[in-house]
Amino acid sequence: MTDPTGPGPDVPPARRRGRPSRTETEAAGPATRDRILEAARAEFSERGYEKTSVRGIAKAAGVDAALVHHYFGTKEQVFEAAVEVAFAPALHASAAVEEGPLDGAGERLTRFILSVWENPATRAPLLAIVRSAVNNEAAAAVFRRLIAVQLLRKIARRLDLPAEEAELRAELAAAQLVGIAMLRYVIRVEPLASADVERIVARVAPVVQGHLTGE
Amino acid sequence: MTDPTGPGPDVPPARRRGRPSRTETEAAGPATRDRILEAARAEFSERGYEKTSVRGIAKAAGVDAALVHHYFGTKEQVFEAAVEVAFAPALHASAAVEEGPLDGAGERLTRFILSVWENPATRAPLLAIVRSAVNNEAAAAVFRRLIAVQLLRKIARRLDLPAEEAELRAELAAAQLVGIAMLRYVIRVEPLASADVERIVARVAPVVQGHLTGE
Structure with missing residues (x-):
C-alpha cells in the first residue's frame, strides 16, 4: 500500500540510498518521516510484527535503516508509531462514548466498533495488529498500552465510578x-459471520450498556 | 513435552529411522500413533501452525515422516487431530451446559471456560490454538469446525429454539x-488480568445466560 498523499515511487528524492548525512537527515523532514511511517504500517500489516524488519521498512520507504532509527528508535517503537496510525479509527471509539448521553453509550460504542470492522479499509490494519499482538509479547505490550491507556481509560473516566471499578467495566464491555x-x-464462525449488523447491535448494545452502567 | 504414559526416550523401538516397512507400520500400532499425536501437539503448541512441519513432528516422535502421513494424512489433518486433543477440555464446555437446569447454564459455562483458562496445563495448548487460528487460514478452518460443530452447535441444541437463532445466541455468549x-x-489488560475469578463470574454469567435464554 502507498500513501496517495505522499510522494509516489516515481518521484524519489535525488539521493536516498546509503547512510544519510547529517544535512540529509535534517533536510528530510516530515514528508520522509510520514513515508517511513506509511511503509512501516504496510510492512507490519502484511508480514506481522515478527517477520518485519527495520531494514525492510527502510527499503520500502526508500531510505537508509539509520534514518528509520533516527526518527523512531527501535523496531518496537516503529511498531508503536505505526499501530497508533492504523489503530487511530478504533481509538475514536472513546469519542463515541463521550459524545452523547451515557445511557446510549453502549449502543454508540457497539455501532462504532462494528463500523470500524465492517469497513475493509480499517479492518485490514486492525487484523494485522490483532495478529501481531496475539503472537508476540512486544507487540502485545504496545497493543495493551494503546487500548488500555488511549481507549479503555477514556471510556472508564466517563462512568463516574471509582477508577478500578470503571476500568473493569470498560474492559468487560470491550471483551x-x-x-x-x-x-x-x-x-468467521457462522451464522455470526454473516448475520445482519442490526441484529448484532440489537443483542449486543444492551450487554455493553449493562457492563458500563448496570448495577 | 513427552507423554508420561507413552514409551519414553530411553526405550526406543529397536529400529525406527528411515522409511518404515509395511510390517513395521502395521506393528507400530496405537502406541506409535499416540506418540506422533503427542509430538504433533507439542510442536504445534511451541511453534504455531506455520512453523511446524510434518518432518519436524516425525523427528520429535522418532519416526519417519511417511508414518505421520500414513496415520494422519496432510499437515492440516495432523493439526486437526492434535488440536482435537489439546482442545478436548474446552469441548467439555457443552457438557457444562447440557448437565443441569437451563437457567444455570450461563454460570456453568462461564465457570467452566474460566477454569480451563486458569489452569496452566490447559491454557498453554489453548493459547497455541488461538495463535495458530488467528494467523493461518488452514488453522482457522480447523478451529472453526471444532468450535462450531463440536461445541457451539451442541450448546445451541439445548436451547429449544430454531437452529439458526440458537446458534447465533450460542455464538454471542461464546463471544x-x-x-x-x-x-x-x-x-493481559489490567485490571481484568488480575481480577478475582468470582468477580468476573458475577458480572459475566448473567450476560452469558441472557444471550442463551433471554428474550
Missing part, C-alpha cells in the same frame, strides 16, 4: 466486542 | 467469553 470481532471477522 | 480470554489471558 464482548473483542469476542464478536474474533468470531465474526477473524475466525 | 463474551472469547473476548475475556483475549483481554485477560492473551493481551
Whole structure:
C-alpha cells in the first residue's frame, strides 16, 4: 500500500540510498518521516510484527535503516508509531462514548466498533495488529498500552465510578466486542459471520450498556 | 513435552529411522500413533501452525515422516487431530451446559471456560490454538469446525429454539467469553488480568445466560 498523499515511487528524492548525512537527515523532514511511517504500517500489516524488519521498512520507504532509527528508535517503537496510525479509527471509539448521553453509550460504542470492522479499509490494519499482538509479547505490550491507556481509560473516566471499578467495566464491555470481532471477522464462525449488523447491535448494545452502567 | 504414559526416550523401538516397512507400520500400532499425536501437539503448541512441519513432528516422535502421513494424512489433518486433543477440555464446555437446569447454564459455562483458562496445563495448548487460528487460514478452518460443530452447535441444541437463532445466541455468549480470554489471558489488560475469578463470574454469567435464554 502507498500513501496517495505522499510522494509516489516515481518521484524519489535525488539521493536516498546509503547512510544519510547529517544535512540529509535534517533536510528530510516530515514528508520522509510520514513515508517511513506509511511503509512501516504496510510492512507490519502484511508480514506481522515478527517477520518485519527495520531494514525492510527502510527499503520500502526508500531510505537508509539509520534514518528509520533516527526518527523512531527501535523496531518496537516503529511498531508503536505505526499501530497508533492504523489503530487511530478504533481509538475514536472513546469519542463515541463521550459524545452523547451515557445511557446510549453502549449502543454508540457497539455501532462504532462494528463500523470500524465492517469497513475493509480499517479492518485490514486492525487484523494485522490483532495478529501481531496475539503472537508476540512486544507487540502485545504496545497493543495493551494503546487500548488500555488511549481507549479503555477514556471510556472508564466517563462512568463516574471509582477508577478500578470503571476500568473493569470498560474492559468487560470491550471483551464482548473483542469476542464478536474474533468470531465474526477473524475466525468467521457462522451464522455470526454473516448475520445482519442490526441484529448484532440489537443483542449486543444492551450487554455493553449493562457492563458500563448496570448495577 | 513427552507423554508420561507413552514409551519414553530411553526405550526406543529397536529400529525406527528411515522409511518404515509395511510390517513395521502395521506393528507400530496405537502406541506409535499416540506418540506422533503427542509430538504433533507439542510442536504445534511451541511453534504455531506455520512453523511446524510434518518432518519436524516425525523427528520429535522418532519416526519417519511417511508414518505421520500414513496415520494422519496432510499437515492440516495432523493439526486437526492434535488440536482435537489439546482442545478436548474446552469441548467439555457443552457438557457444562447440557448437565443441569437451563437457567444455570450461563454460570456453568462461564465457570467452566474460566477454569480451563486458569489452569496452566490447559491454557498453554489453548493459547497455541488461538495463535495458530488467528494467523493461518488452514488453522482457522480447523478451529472453526471444532468450535462450531463440536461445541457451539451442541450448546445451541439445548436451547429449544430454531437452529439458526440458537446458534447465533450460542455464538454471542461464546463471544463474551472469547473476548475475556483475549483481554485477560492473551493481551493481559489490567485490571481484568488480575481480577478475582468470582468477580468476573458475577458480572459475566448473567450476560452469558441472557444471550442463551433471554428474550
